[in-house]
Amino acid sequence: MSKQEVNMSLWGDRVNSQLASLNVKTLGRVGVLLGGRSGEREISLLSGNGVLDALCSKGVDAHGFDTGLRCPTELAKEKFDRVFISLHGRFGEDGTIQGLLELLNLPYTGSGVLASALAIDKIATKQIWLSNGLSTPEFEELTATSDWNTVVQHLGLPLIVKPAHEGSSLGLTKVKSVDELPAAYQLAAGLDKKVIAETCIVGDELTCPLVGQGDTAEALPVIKIIPPQANYDFHNKYFSDETQYLCPTGLAPEVNARVQNLALAAYKTLGCRTWGRADVMLDQKTGEPYLLEMNTSPGMTSHSLVPMAAKAAGVNYADLVLWLLSQTLQQKEGATR
CATH class of the missing domain: 3.30.470.20 (ATP-grasp fold, B domain)
Structure with a gap:
């Protein structure tokens, strides 16, 4: 044991x-x-x-x-x-x-x-x-004016976008291309004023x-x-x-x-x-x-x-x-x- x-x-x-x-x-x-x-x-x-x-x-x-x-x-x-x-x-x-x-x-x-x-x-x-x-994935806060290409350069792909104050995977998206980022942000922003992206x-x-x-x-x-x-x-x-x-x-x-x-x-x-x-x-x-x-x-x-x-x-x-x-x-x- x-x-x-x-x-x-x-x-x-x-x-x-x-x-x-x-x-x-x-x-x-x-x-x-x-x-x-x-x-x-x-x-x-x-x-x-x-x-x-x-x-x-x-x-x-x-x-x-x-x-x-x-x-x-x-x-x-x-x-x-x-x-x-x-x-x-x-x-x-x-x-x-x-x-x-x-x-x-x-x-x-x-x-x-x-x-x-x-x-x-x-x-x-x-x-x-x-x-x-303590180890946690790299991240940054997203806004409506975020440069999506810069976000991807920083965090890589795939990455995770989610509301900063929700649980149970509500509003969470696994983003596999830069083109998916705007929709992922909008989904999360619809639930929370603060949105986070992190390395997957x-x-x-x-x-x-x-x-x-x-x-x-x-x-x-x-x-x-x-x-x-x-x-x-x-x-x-x-x-x-x-x-x-x-x-x-x-x-x-x-x-x-x-x-x-x-x-x-x-x-x-x-x-x-x-x-x-x-x-x-x-x-x-x-x-x-x-x-x-x-x-x-x-x-x-x-x-x-x-x-x-x-x-x-x-x-x-x-x-x-x-x-x-x-x-x-x-x-x-x-x-x-």
Whole structure:
């Protein structure tokens, strides 16, 4: 058994031990925030309902709260003691709802205001990673007046164009010729004021879930993603049964360890907490891992990746959800989150 496998087995044992001594009554009345107003609303509803069902199955007094249908200020009237954030994208994963919860003094799952705001912004995230010596594909911000030929000269082909604040591959285009750049930009710009282009790394697509905070943060098992036709788009992420997920990855232990170390450094550098998921590409030519983005409110659907990694570490879906919620017990009243 590798060192990483031993560590994950120990993490699973710790989680199960902590849950065995947890009195769910101490969690009080729990709100599960779901739905929202972003382009990922559909996925948020799937994630949130899964989380809600899991908490209820564990005896938690949990209630759904759709921030896309109800005014978030109604949260105060619900008298929740804490909330599980199952929102994805803007108005849920970008620090806005986190700021409101801070004002209401409501403990919540996931990263705080600053880390959430940074991680949702792919440009800011890359700047921070690069300043800390972490590998990520070369990039530049696009505008309507960008010189497309210069962009290609800088980043090469193929390249990736995507909105800077969207997830789930929304508005993403793999550009194979300079003539395709204007349309790719328009597609992304239709979803976001900021558009990013980055060098396309060809190779294995990997993801690494992360848990904890600061010095206690840990990387869960790496997952290798094999989508049909190498196209991991919105459909293949959430609805297709053709996408393959390998955990263990089948890669050499030292490669998995490098990916985990890189993902963990990326997580800590942004100041994330509770949980997250780093998406990584492994360059087929050099074998080097490159960070793509950090998700601070990962999906919890039937096709989601964090539950897969947790299962490989010995923690089932319902126990993972309960453990994540229990981490809010550590958030002290009035403390900066």
